[in-house]
Amino acid sequence: MSKEFLIIIIIVVIIVIYCIMAYNTLVKLKNRVKTNWAQIDVVLKRRADLIPNLVETVKGYASHEKETLENAIKARNTYVNAGTLQDQLVASNELNQALSRLMMLSEAYPDLKANVNFIELQKELTVTEDKITYARQFYNDSVNKYINKTEVFPSVIIAKLFGFKPFAYFEIQEVDKEVPKVKF
Template structure:
């Protein structure tokens, strides 16, 4: 009788600890994603200032400006992690085009506002990379936890599902960081 009660208490304790551990990891994944989102929002706030600064010097590159604006809008409205990753790949590519245009204008490269925006964007890109890495590390811990025995039994019963990694899609050039040059 006493052994039965002890067994039930131990099973209940195991179930409770496992459930709480899964909830904690799931919340860490959500927190890590919100940190990525904060840095992406900062990036989105910098882009219009950068585009307007470049526009002041470069009047005939309208197509480049439109692509950057469209990519920014698409990235801001992405819903899932995968949609966000795809949109970020596109945005990185268009920002590279914008900086390539800026390279052809020495007076623009010398402009203090442009230099400051380049520096801020470079810092933001580093923060995004760190936040993305932290998010993916947290997702890896969570996904591993819900797949290992005996946690997999409880995770499956309670509806814990795998989270998506934040991976940039597209060609190899889109996987590279935005090239911010300080001349």
């Protein structure tokens, strides 16, 4: 065997080893994103399960707030039935807005604020919202690592070659970014 041929074989072996390692890294990062989304999904499902109880508690105090209650249930059902990750992200944002409007009803009904069931459900939702925040941070971090790996050279070649698709960040909608108006 000639020296040049041996060098070519070594270079090819190094490239193949790099390609295998890059592919495996991309698969691991993709799976981490999916796992972190599953964690968000678990917590969002928990929140969605709390909403019917909250609505039933509020119903007794705010029966004429039918539209707000129906919108909360509708948003919850939309989330539960969302099929794709993108649909779940959109439905989650709708659920956030409906839940905010539902929680604001307590301001109009002082008796509701004092209701033990409402207070407990409010505490559960607060804990759940904190968990969602942390899960969202982990998810977005894993999406960032995955996107970085699929966009930097030379792993971008492997990503394109094997069809690694980007994931969406879990972002809040523009309406949620607005500063709330407080009136005294």
